[in-house]
Amino acid sequence: MNIVVAIKHVPSTADELELNDDGTNLDFDEVDFVLNEFDEHAIEQAVLVKEAAGGEVTVVGVDVIEELDGVLHTALAKGADKAAKIVGDIEPPINSHTHARWLADAIGEMGPDLVLTGVQAVDDLDGQIGPMLAAHLDMPYVGVVTGVSASNGSVTVHKEYPGGVMAEFEVSLPAVIGVQAAEKPPRYAPISKIRQMAKSAEIEEIDADEDFEYEGCELRQMAKPVSAGHAEMLEGDAEEVAEKIIALLEDRGLL
Amino acid sequence: MSNDILVIAEHLGGKVADISYEMVGKAKELAAAWGGQAIAVMLGSGMAEQAGTFASDATLYVDDPALAEFNPEAYGRVVAALVEEKSPRLVMFGSTSVGMDLAAWLSVKKDMPCVAYVNDLTVEDGELVATAQIYGGKMAAQCVPQGDAAVVSVMAGAFPADAGRGSTAAEQIASPADLSDLKVRFVQMIMPEAGDVDITAEEKLVAIGRGIGSEDNIELAQELAEALGAELAASRPITDAGWLPKTRQVGKSGVTVKPKLYLMLGISGAPEHLEGMKDAELIIAINTDENAPIFDVAHYGATQDLFDVAEAMLEALE
Numbered sequence: 001m002n003i004v005v006a007i008k009h010v011p012s013t014a015d016e017l018e019l020n021d022d023g024t025n026l027d028f029d030e031v032d033f034v035l036n037e038f039d040e041h042a043i044e045q046a047v048l049v050k051e052a053a054g055g056e057v058t059v060v061g062v063d064v065i066e067e068l069d070g071v072l073h074t075a076l077a078k079g080a081d082k083a084a085k086i087v088g089d090i091e092p093p094i095n096s097h098t099h100a101r102w103l104a105d106a107i108g109e110m111g112p113d114l115v116l117t118g119v120q121a122v123d124d125l126d127g128q129i130g131p132m133l134a135a136h137l138d139m140p141y142v143g144v145v146t147g148v149s150a151s152n153g154s155v156t157v158h159k160e161y162p163g164g165v166m167a168e169f170e171v172s173l174p175a176v177i178g179v180q181a182a183e184k185p186p187r188y189a190p191i192s193k194i195r196q197m198a199k200s201a202e203i204e205e206i207d208a209d210e211d212f213e214y215e216g217c218e219l220r221q222m223a224k225p226v227s228a229g230h231a232e233m234l235e236g237d238a239e240e241v242a243e244k245i246i247a248l249l250e251d252r253g254l255l
Numbered sequence: 256m257s258n259d260i261l262v263i264a265e266h267l268g269g270k271v272a273d274i275s276y277e278m279v280g281k282a283k284e285l286a287a288a289w290g291g292q293a294i295a296v297m298l299g300s301g302m303a304e305q306a307g308t309f310a311s312d313a314t315l316y317v318d319d320p321a322l323a324e325f326n327p328e329a330y331g332r333v334v335a336a337l338v339e340e341k342s343p344r345l346v347m348f349g350s351t352s353v354g355m356d357l358a359a360w361l362s363v364k365k366d367m368p369c370v371a372y373v374n375d376l377t378v379e380d381g382e383l384v385a386t387a388q389i390y391g392g393k394m395a396a397q398c399v400p401q402g403d404a405a406v407v408s409v410m411a412g413a414f415p416a417d418a419g420r421g422s423t424a425a426e427q428i429a430s431p432a433d434l435s436d437l438k439v440r441f442v443q444m445i446m447p448e449a450g451d452v453d454i455t456a457e458e459k460l461v462a463i464g465r466g467i468g469s470e471d472n473i474e475l476a477q478e479l480a481e482a483l484g485a486e487l488a489a490s491r492p493i494t495d496a497g498w499l500p501k502t503r504q505v506g507k508s509g510v511t512v513k514p515k516l517y518l519m520l521g522i523s524g525a526p527e528h529l530e531g532m533k534d535a536e537l538i539i540a541i542n543t544d545e546n547a548p549i550f551d552v553a554h555y556g557a558t559q560d561l562f563d564v565a566e567a568m569l570e571a572l573e
């Protein structure tokens with residue numbers, strides 16, 4: 001089975017997010033990029049399907065900040081077989097419609113049986129690349145999925161609803177599936193193996209169609225959310241904070 | 256193009272999801288500003304009664320056995336056909352497991368821009384301005400979809416549900432799209448296993464998030480919970496890792512809780528987690544990141560290491 005996983009490099013939300021001078025987006029020079037959390041799960045799920053059903057896993061991403069190699073090497077160290085990146089004169093931010101068009105062109109050429117994406121990435125406005133890829137490639141899409149198993153030209157997936165309820169679907173291949181969580185926690189790739197991949201792996205380069213333009217939304221402003229309130233902060237060292245919390249609970253009859 | 260708004264309602268287990276009413280209420284306001292109609296659209300089978308519970312200007316109920324349970328392909332075909340027929344100015348979905356499968360797909364199929372994770376919508380000089388939550392709730396982006404028509408997906412809880420509840424008679428129609436030869440087939444619903452405890456019934460919860468670091472550290476949180484007479488709850492990464500059972504997960508894909516105390520250790524406050532706990536009576540958050548979004552929602556907070564505070568609390572409680 002030919003499995004393709006689309007992976008994305010996103011600004012780390014663990015850090016302070018700096019805005020650019022006109023307040024319309026992040027200052028991309030000032031943020032750290034990490035692999036989108038749900039893409040770790042998509043990679044893991046792809047490798048699990050390959051281990052169970054045989055085949056090959058290709059990871060592909062748009063190399064927006066020219067630092068994608070690191071995550072591609074990590075994916076290879078975790079069990080992917082091939083890696084490709086879409087390159088060109090790319091200036092972030094790129095809207096989802098453009099990402100989807102580029103990825104669909106590249107993935108379509110690979111003739112996949114199964115395309116996995118993360119259910120979502122934290123950074124963008126436009127929603128999900130998964131359903132967009134499915135629309136471009138004219139394949140069915142099921143998202144918010146935990147667990148994919150393949151048999152005879154179809155996959156069985158579990159889609160999550162609130163409260164731990166799930167629906168089971170059978171989906172004819174080829175299909176695009178948006179992964180929320182892999183059946184097992186993503187495996188760890190030893191640094192030595194990633195280094196080895198960095199030395200030996202070949203990454204295929206695919207040119208982005210830079211003429212494609214999509215005017216999706218005009219981004220007027222980006223700002224830290226204006227919240228209705230803010231927590232009253234408990235000052236002091238850990239002991240003092242602990243005492244203040246306990247006092248709060250005693251006041252309310254919660255202890 | 257019309258000035259109408261299509262609101263794609265959702266239901267699960269025969270019950271209309273609140274997000275549907277939340278969207279209808281907002282859609283009425285926007286449609287009035289444009290001089291159009293807010294049209295609720297319900298897809299299902301045997302749901303005529305539920306379809307009559309919206310305060311919409313009009314309601315369409317598409318009845319077909321293939322629509323009894325959500326099926327992204329079948330629902331997608333119907334919604335695309337309705338959009339073709341009605342050419343609405345705006346199509347609203349919930350930012351939910353259902354809406355997430357459809358909004359972006361429709362946006363490509365019908366070439367309309369799409370804004371996801373929307374928590375505010377206004378009409379300014381006739382233009383739609385959408386505010387979306389991005390970067391895990393750390394940023395809010397205001398944007399104006401270009402072109403004649405747009406798709407949005409709306410966060411649960413962003414608008415009041417009561418404004419959308421009412422009793423507009425639904426017009427029942429047969430599916431406007433062919434629903435044979437589906438490549439996606441619904442097999443069955445899988446209900447959650449009965450949990451060890453029902454955290455929705457607990458008065459006090461100690462909730463742990465990724466900040467807990469490793470499975471070994473759960474013991475400390477467990478001790479603290481016991482000392483407080485509370486039960487443990489968790490954010491998604493903890494249950495995904497298998498460190499606590501899925502029944503302990505609070506949020507969008509977990510349960511919604513409203514305890515008297517929700518003490519949070521190392522949870523950032525992503526929108527998907529907030530959906531499940533923002534109405535707790537007393538929220539106290541411990542997080543080393545002073546900019547964590549949770550501090551906008553918690554009643555009390557401390558920028559402290561959770562281990563230091565947990566240990567100090569245990570000591571003080573002894």
Ligand SMILES: Cc1cc2nc3c(=O)[nH]c(=O)nc-3n(C[C@H](O)[C@H](O)[C@H](O)COP(=O)(O)OP(=O)(O)OC[C@H]3O[C@@H](n4cnc5c(N)ncnc54)[C@H](O)[C@@H]3O)c2cc1C
Binds near residue numbers: 180507523526560
């Ligand atoms: C469709 C969908 C459904 C989802 N459903 C849910 C859901 O039901 N429930 C849910 O929770 N999530 C859900 N998520 C995931 C959600 O997007 C977030 O990824 C998740 O809530 C983050 O969990 P967290 O806050 O524990 O982790 P993080 O966001 O990684 O936050 C960890 C926090 O711990 C702090 N920290 C680290 N070390 C320490 C320390 N020593 N002391 C104190 N603080 C520390 C950090 O500053 C950080 O703020 C869903 C996502 C999707 C896409």
Ligand SMILES: Nc1ncnc2c1ncn2[C@@H]1O[C@H](COP(=O)(O)O)[C@@H](O)[C@H]1O
Binds near residue numbers: 008096099120122128
């Ligand atoms: N630029 C990209 N390159 C590769 N994959 C992407 C890209 N953008 C999004 N994806 C995939 O689509 C998923 C959803 O992302 P998004 O639509 O940005 O929320 C991600 O988890 C990735 O699997």
